[in-house]
């Protein structure tokens with residue numbers, strides 16, 4: 001029913017997905033449909049994710065049209081985002097196949113709730129993903145989110161095994177998943193599965209949808225979780241939804257210097273060589289693709 005029905009199109013900074021370690025500074029042509037296979041009561045995009053396609057405004061686009069738009073905007077990638085892209089699987093896959101042929105990368109921003117068989121069909125065309133881990137607790141997934149954690153973790157593992165660039169996001173909701181032990185368990189799982197270089201985005205919650213009774217995540221909690229993840233051994237841990245916070249920047253894991261300074265979704269300072277090494281100490285920084293910010297490419301409108 002949702003095939004070819006596009007509810008939003010936008011040329012976004014890749015940092016907005018968020019992906020901080022894949023073609024930094026580039027723009028990504030982003031599309032969405034409607035609906036979701038989860039029922040998160042705090043969803044930030046509930047106006048499209050918790051509605052059916054008949055209830056929202058959409059335009060019909062053939063898969064080749066999406067690729068044409070991406071090329072017109074000079075975006076080096078297409079992102080399937082805003083609502084859950086894996087639920088319009090057939091369309092996502094068709095767009096991805098054409099994009100790949102045209103040399104355009106494919107990015108999903110997903111909850112990771114998909115069976116392994118269709119996932120394997122998608123993986124050859126997928127370049128990068130941001131997967132939400134919404135809690136590290138099977139009960140929260142089943143009772144509140146109406147999904148399953150084990151499936152999500154399998155997805156992340158399968159993506160990484162297939163060579164897809166994976167970053168994870170953890171939205172911290174006071175009283176629901178801000179427990180230090182639960183968070184530590186996630187960090188340890190990520191270290192074991194993806195290694196120390198996979199970025200983790202710790203995101204600030206704002207009251208939304210059915211969760212207007214919960215206050216925004218206190219900054220001190222976000223900072224504490226970020227420090228915990230670093231102490232446990234993750235090299236790149238970021239704070240999201242806190243524009244201007246030092247937790248948005250990239251620091252060299254070897255010398256500790258600030259090497260990528262960001263403000264929200266923009267890169268304002270870049271101190272890496274073309275080989276993605278720290279300018280100060282030469283340490284290799286785990287970034288895939290190239291830095292697009294200096295060329296302005298991918299930012300031009302036609």
Ligand SMILES: [Zn+2]
Pocket residue numbers: 252253254255256257278279280281282283
């Ligand atoms: Zn360094």
